[in-house]
Each structure stands twice: as structure tokens, then as C-alpha cells.
Amino acid sequence: MPDPTTPPPSSTAVPDQAEDLPLETLAEPVRKSRGRRFLRLIRDHRAAATGVAFIVLLVLASLFAPLPYGAEETDSSNTLAAPSADHWFGTDATGADVFSRVIVAARTDLSLALMGTALSLVVGVILGLAASTKGKGSERLVRGLDAFQAFPLLILALALVSLSGNKLYMVVVAIGLINIPRYMRLLRSEILSLRESRFIEAATAMGASPARITRRHILPNTWGVILVQTSLTIANAIVVIASLSFLGVGVSASTASWGSMVRDGSGNMSSGEWWITTFPGIFIILCVLSFNVLADAISDTTSRSIR
Amino acid sequence: MSERVVSVDPDPTEGSLAERETVLDVVGLDTKIATPEGEVHPVRGVDITVHRGEIVGIVGESGCGKSTTVKGILKLLGPTSTVTAERIMLGDADLLAAKPRQMREIRGSRIGFVAQNPFGSLNPIYSIERQFRELHKAHGRKLGRAENRAVALGMLEGVGIATPERVLDGYAHQLSGGMAQRVVIALATTLSPELLIADEPTTGLDATVQAQIMDLMAHVVVEENRSMLLVTHDLGVIAQYCQRVVVMYDGLVVEHGNVTDVMVDPKHEYTRKLIGSVPKTGEKLNVAR
Numbered sequence: 001m002p003d004p005t006t007p008p009p010s011s012t013a014v015p016d017q018a019e020d021l022p023l024e025t026l027a028e029p030v031r032k033s034r035g036r037r038f039l040r041l042i043r044d045h046r047a048a049a050t051g052v053a054f055i056v057l058l059v060l061a062s063l064f065a066p067l068p069y070g071a072e073e074t075d076s077s078n079t080l081a082a083p084s085a086d087h088w089f090g091t092d093a094t095g096a097d098v099f100s101r102v103i104v105a106a107r108t109d110l111s112l113a114l115m116g117t118a119l120s121l122v123v124g125v126i127l128g129l130a131a132s133t134k135g136k137g138s139e140r141l142v143r144g145l146d147a148f149q150a151f152p153l154l155i156l157a158l159a160l161v162s163l164s165g166n167k168l169y170m171v172v173v174a175i176g177l178i179n180i181p182r183y184m185r186l187l188r189s190e191i192l193s194l195r196e197s198r199f200i201e202a203a204t205a206m207g208a209s210p211a212r213i214t215r216r217h218i219l220p221n222t223w224g225v226i227l228v229q230t231s232l233t234i235a236n237a238i239v240v241i242a243s244l245s246f247l248g249v250g251v252s253a254s255t256a257s258w259g260s261m262v263r264d265g266s267g268n269m270s271s272g273e274w275w276i277t278t279f280p281g282i283f284i285i286l287c288v289l290s291f292n293v294l295a296d297a298i299s300d301t302t303s304r305s306i307r
Numbered sequence: 308m309s310e311r312v313v314s315v316d317p318d319p320t321e322g323s324l325a326e327r328e329t330v331l332d333v334v335g336l337d338t339k340i341a342t343p344e345g346e347v348h349p350v351r352g353v354d355i356t357v358h359r360g361e362i363v364g365i366v367g368e369s370g371c372g373k374s375t376t377v378k379g380i381l382k383l384l385g386p387t388s389t390v391t392a393e394r395i396m397l398g399d400a401d402l403l404a405a406k407p408r409q410m411r412e413i414r415g416s417r418i419g420f421v422a423q424n425p426f427g428s429l430n431p432i433y434s435i436e437r438q439f440r441e442l443h444k445a446h447g448r449k450l451g452r453a454e455n456r457a458v459a460l461g462m463l464e465g466v467g468i469a470t471p472e473r474v475l476d477g478y479a480h481q482l483s484g485g486m487a488q489r490v491v492i493a494l495a496t497t498l499s500p501e502l503l504i505a506d507e508p509t510t511g512l513d514a515t516v517q518a519q520i521m522d523l524m525a526h527v528v529v530e531e532n533r534s535m536l537l538v539t540h541d542l543g544v545i546a547q548y549c550q551r552v553v554v555m556y557d558g559l560v561v562e563h564g565n566v567t568d569v570m571v572d573p574k575h576e577y578t579r580k581l582i583g584s585v586p587k588t589g590e591k592l593n594v595a596r
Contacts, residue, residue, distance in 0.1 A: 134386075198427030205383060205422070206494065207415030208445040209408075216441060220432055 041301070048297030051290030055110075058287070062106035069097035071104035071256045080273050090275035092264060102280050105256040110287070112168070112251075113237035116175025120233055123176060124183020125226065129214075131184055132191035142188065145181045153178040154243060161249045171250040175237045186229055190222045224302030231295035235288040242284050258284050330502050330534040331357040331380070335393035338372075338379045342387070349375045351558045355536070357502065362528055362535045364545040364566070366581070367555035373538045376555070377504050380536075381420060382410050397502065416446055419495030419503045421524070423510040425487035429479035435459070435490055436475040442494055462493040466523055485516035489523065496527055503528060503535040509544070521548055542585050546570055554578045 042049040069087075075095035083090040089098035131138045157174030164170040194200060195218065203217050244250040245259030253260055258280040265276025336353040339346050350372040357363045365373045379390045380402065395402040397417060405413065414420070422428050430438060439459040443450045450458065456475065463471035466489040479487060488508060495503060505524060509517035525548050528535045537549060545552050545566060552569050554562040554577065562575040573579045 198422060198424055199430045201383060202420070202422055202428035202491070203430070203441070203445075205381060205414050205420035206442050206445060207411045207413070208441070209411055212445060217430055221430070223432075 045293075045297035045300070047293040051293045054286060055290050058103070058106050058283075059110060062103050062110075065103065067097075067100040067103060069100045071096065071101045072254070073097070073100075080268065080276075082273075083275050089279040090273070092261075092276045093268065098261070098276055098279055101256040101261060102258070102283050105258050105261065105280065106283070108251055108255055108257045109238060109241055109259075112171055112241050113175070113234050116172045116237045116240075117179070117230060117233045119172055119176040120179035120183055121226070121230055124180040125187055127180065128184040128187030129191070129219075132188045132195075134192070138188070142185070145184060149181050154240065157240065158244065158247060158249055161244060166250060166252065168250065171241060171244060174244070174250075175233075175240055178240060179233045179236065182233070183226075183229060186225055187222060190225050191218055194218050194221055224298070227302070228295045228299045231291045231298060235291035235295070238284060238287050238291070327358040327360070329356060329396075330359050330361075330398060331355065331536065332394065332396040333380060333392060334395075335391075336376060336379055336395065337391045338375050338384060338388055339391075340384070340388040349558050350379060353553075353555070353558075353560050354563075355380075355553055355560075357534045357536055359501070359534055360529070360532045361551065362525065362537055362549045364549035364552045365536065365538045365555060366540060366542060366545050366552060368540060368581075371555045372558040373540075373555055374506050377506055377536060377538055381414060381418060381504065382407075383420075412446070415442060415495075415500070416498040417500050417502065419498075419500040421488070421491055421495050421503065421505040421508045423507040425484060425491045426479055426482075428491050429487060431479055433478070434475065435463075435477055435479070435482075438490075438494060439475075439497065442497060446498065458497065459493075462497050463490065465496075466490075466493045466527070467519075468493075484512045485519060488512065488516075488520050492520075492523060492527060496531075496533075499531065501533055503533060504538075505535060506538045507540070508537075509539075509541075524548075542570075542582060554581065 073096060075091065077095065078087075078091055079093055079095040081087055081091040081095075087097050087099065089102060092098055092101070131141050157171075157178060160174055160177070161167070161170045200213060200217055203213050208217070241250065241257070242259035242262070245257045246263045248260070248263065251257040251260060261280035262277050262284075265273070265278075265280075268274075268276050333353065333355040336350060336355070337348070338350040339348055353372070353376050355363065355365070355376070365376060367373050375384065378384050379388075380395060382390060382402070382405075384390065390403075392403055397413065400409075400413060400417070402410070402413065429435070430441075433441065436456060436459055439462070440450070440452075440455050443455060459475055460471045463474055468474050468486065468489055474482065474486065474490065479490075482490065492508075503524070508524060509520050512520060521544055524535065524537075527533070537544070539545060549566050552563065552566050553560055554569065554575065556577045562569060562573065562578045569578060570582065573582055
């Protein structure tokens with residue numbers, strides 16, 4: 001039972017509804033310094049900040065960190081060693097240091113993921129914009145996309161990459177094939193709903209041309225969802241690349257990549273050498289998780305500032 | 308700044324209407340909208356005349372074609388609809404024959420449009436200052452940043468915003484409904500249009516704010532000797548602010564004339580019912596439950 005003598009806490013913070021007092025309605029300063037806004041962003045989205053920090057650290061480490069062993073450096077006298085102070089993540093069947101390989105693999109995996117995402121983003125946004133009319137043509141295009149997406153795209157990617165003779169750039173194309181339809185769909189539905197919104201009518205009523213409305217009013221308003229989709233696409237691309245290299249397609253077997261490391265170590269799992277598969281697997285999970293929480297945070301921030 | 312403009316033009320006999328300059332002249336406006344179920348015909352043969360310095364009200368129930376009429380005049384209806392008329396003249400400009408490009412030049416600079424729901428009318432991701440800049444750019448006016456800001460500040464002060472600096476730096480979602488509508492009015496009048504078209508400008512606002520916004524709009528019109536075409540379903544607003552009124556029902560104009568004449572001696576049955584439907588203070592409500 002609440003003590004009747006203490007007033008309910010809500011009564012102290014009655015929002016001021018007086019709309020005729022402009023001073024009151026903007027009680028909070030509209031502009032905050034960039035630094036403070038940044039700190040607040042981190043405080044509000046700790047998981048995403050942690051994820052971003054992890055990715056940044058991983059990228060920096062893979063590019064610049066002095067690793068204890070070379071990624072290709074094998075040591076036939078020390079194969080399948082368990083994690084120890086010398087080999088933090090143990091060694092694999094060739095005696096190569098798993099930790100060094102996991103870190104170096106980030107170069108290949110993340111850069112392929114980023115390139116694939118960039119391709120999906122650019123092509124997907126352009127095609128999505130083109131498809132965002134209400135005409136019959138764009139309806140048909142969307143039906144076509146339905147049919148295309150109904151096909152198991154990973155299989156298509158697999159076929160494409162292996163038929164091309166394991167060209168690395170085909171991995172990027174494969175990621176594009178999987179993700180371009182997603183961007184198109186998203187952008188189309190977003191633009192169609194934006195076109196109905198009142199501020200677009202208001203902009204027309206103020207004399208803005210259709211091109212100007214698309215460029216200045218519609219596209220900028222889709223950036224929130226595009227950013228979210230981009231973050232999700234990177235996560236998806238990491239999984240696609242890992243799947244492909246797990247199947248031995250795309251990234252050549254000698255180059256360190258998480259998917260091929262998981263595959264290499266999978267045979268040792270049954271004999272107890274768990275570390276060869278587990279550590280690259282954990283890095284895949286951490287990267288995907290990081291980009292997913294980042295997407296969440298972006299969606300949260302952009303929708304809050306708009307609505 | 309926002310002193311109440313109580314009497315806008317109390318004496319409609321001052322200068323016979325025929326002698327006053329005609330700002331908007333619409334004769335026989337028809338709109339057709341193609342829907343999957345066939346063609347609908349929401350507005351049929353509407354005539355509207357607005358003279359300089361005059362506020363003309365369009366009143367009627369929801370769905371009677373009020374908004375469609377004004378959007379038809381502005382050619383804001385979507386591609387599925389067609390607008391025909393005997394004539395739509397804005398001063399010497401023929402809106403009926405105007406090409407899309409000419410129409411764009413007229414919108415914003417010669418006709419200001421104030422819609423209902425002010426939040427929706429402002430782009431959520433641009434600061435208010437940026438929205439003023441966009442308006443100038445849309446009309447090919449190259450203003451420097453400082454110049455744009457000065458103009459916008461003046462406009463915001465003119466619509467009774469006490470902290471224009473802060474509002475300019477703010478975004479639509481940071482404003483109250485009344486403030487947002489003031490901003491919209493400021494935007495609509497920045498390029499000094501001769502005609503304002505307001506489509507239920509006070510819908511969704513608090514009752515007290517509604518009065519302030521209507522006062523402000525009347526003030527903006529009177530001060531610059533502009534004209535306004537006001538769409539509303541509120542007969543009280545019509546009685547208080549308009550000189551002439553057009554009563555619409557089911558896509559047709561059923562009655563028009565001086566506000567006092569129509570209010571005191573409605574000729575048409577529908578107008579009589581509309582006036583009778585206004586709840587009066589002290590009257591016992593007759594609600595079937």
C-alpha cells in the first residue's frame with residue numbers, strides 16, 4: 001500500500017500542455033553539442049556500442065596487430081595443440097596458430113561482406129527507386145522478384161561461384177543476388193508509403209518539382225531503413241561467405257577464412273580437438289550479433305527522431 | 308503580435324462585390340477519380356469566386372467534396388483523377404490550361420496552401436530552417452544562408468512565435484500542434500501569395516489553439532490584403548471569420564452567398580439542417596442511446 005501522505009510521484013511531472021506558450025513547449029534546448037549527443041547515443045545503446053567496438057577492434061587487429069604467429073605458418077611438431085599461453089586458441093592439424101588465423105580471416109571475410117553489401121546497396125537502391133511507381137510495370141517486377149526470391153538463393157550463389165571457377169568477385173556478386181531484391185522491396189514499399197504522406201503533398205503544394213521531391217524529400221526519409229537494412233545485409237553476407245567457404249567454394253582453401261576453418265576443424269571435433277572449429281564459429285556469431293544489434297539501435301534512433 | 312482580429316470585415320456592403328478585384332474565379336469545376344470499382348465523381352459543377360481581401364468559406368459534411376474541390380483547384384489530386392472546368396482563373400493566370408511546370412511556379416508563390424495536421428505537413432527529417440530554404444530553392448531563388456535565416460525569422464515572428472531562433476533550429480516533432488501550424492502558415496506566406504487555401508487548418512488542434520490559429524490566419528489575410536479560401540466543417544468558424552460562404556453537399560454547391568444572409572435566412576433545406584445541427588448552449592441534447 002502506498003503511503004497516503006506522500007503524493008504520487010507522477011504529480012510532480014505534469015507535462016505542460018499550454019500550446020499558446022511557445023517558450024514552454026520548447027523547454028528543452030533543441031540543439032545539443034555533438035559530443036554530448038554521441039555520449040548519450042552510446043549510453044542508450046550499450047549493446048550496439050559494444051558491437052561496433054568489437055568490429056572496429058577486430059578490423060584494426062586484422063590489419064595492423066603484430067600477431068604471435070603467421071596465418072600460414074605451420075609447425076608440424078606442434079599440431080592439434082590445445083589452447084595454452086603460447087597458442088591462445090590452440091593449433092590446427094597443420095600446426096598453424098588458430099588465434100592468428102581467426103584474426104587474419106577477418107580481412108577476407110569482412111572485406112568481402114562489405115563489398116557485397118556495397119554492391120547490394122547501390123544496385124538495390126537504384127532499382128528500388130526505379131520500381132517505386134504504382135504502374136503495372138513495377139507490379140510485374142515485384143511479382144518477378146517474388147519468383148526469384150522463392151528460389152533458394154544460397155544454392156544459386158553456390159552454383160554461380162563454383163561454375164565461375166571459384167572467382168572471389170563471384171562471392172560478391174552472389175551476396176548481391178541475395179540482397180538486391182531485399183533492398184528493392186524495402187525501398188519500394190517505403191517510398192510508396194512516403195508518397196502518400198502529407199508532407200509530400202505539402203511540398204508539392206509549395207511548388208517543388210517531382211524530381212526535387214524524390215531527391216530532397218523522399219530519398220532522405222528512407223535513409224533510416226536503408227541503414228538498418230545495410231547493417232543486416234552485412235550480417236547476412238558474413239553468414240553467406242562463411243557458408244560458401246565452409247562448402248569449399250569461393251575463398252581458396254589456403255586463405256584463412258572463418259567458414260573454411262570451421263570446416264577444417266569439424267573433423268577433429270569428434271576426437272576432442274574442439275578449438276579449431278569453435279573459435280572461428282564464435283567470431284562468426286559475434287560479428288553477426290554485432291551488426292544485428294547495430295541495426296536494432298539504428299532503427300530505434302531513426303524511428304524515434306522521426307515519430 | 309497575435310492580437311485577436313475580431314472583426315475582419317464587418318461590413319460586406321462596403322464597395323459592391325462586383326467592383327472588387329477577383330482573385331480566384333472557378334466555374335463548373337468537376338473532378339473524376341478512377342477507382343478499381345469504376346469512376347467516381349466527387350465534385351460536380353462547383354462555382355467559387357474569391358475577391359481580394361475576402362475570406363470565403365466552403366462548408367459541408369465530411370466527404371461532400373470540399374477538400375477535393377480545393378485540391379482540384381491546386382491540381383494536387385493524384386494521377387488517377389481528372390479535373391475539368393469551364394474556367395479556373397487565378398487573377399490573370401489560367402490554372403486550367405497551366406502546364407505542370409507553370410502550376411509548380413504558381414503553387415507556393417501565388418497560392419499558399421495550409422493543410423490539416425501541421426505535423427504531417429512538415430518534413431520530419433529537416434530542421435524548420437531547412438524547410439524555408441527548400442521552399443526558396445523549389446522556386447529557383449538563390450538565397451544565402453544568412454539571408455534565408457533572416458527571412459524565416461521575420462516570418463516566424465510574424466506568426467506570433469516568441470522564440471523563432473529556437474524553432475528554426477528545431478524539427479517538426481519538437482513543436483506543439485499550434486506551433487507547427489504557425490510554422491506551416493509562415494511557410495505558406497513566405498513568398499507572399501495573393502491567395503491562401505486552407506484545408507481544415509484547425510482540425511486536430513486544441514479548442515483554444517484553434518481560435519488562435521484562425522485569428523492568425525485572418526490577420527495574415529487582412530494585413531496584406533490577401534484572400535483566403537477556407538475549407539471547414541465548423542459553421543462557427545464560418546460565421547466568425549468569413550464574408551461569404553459556399554455550402555456543399557454531395558459534390559454540389561447547394562447554397563452560397565453572404566455569411567450573414569446564409570446564416571440568418573438559409574434558403575436550402577440542407578443548409579437549414581446544417582445550421583440546426585450546431586449544438587447550442589443550454590439546449591437539452593437529444594441523443595438516442
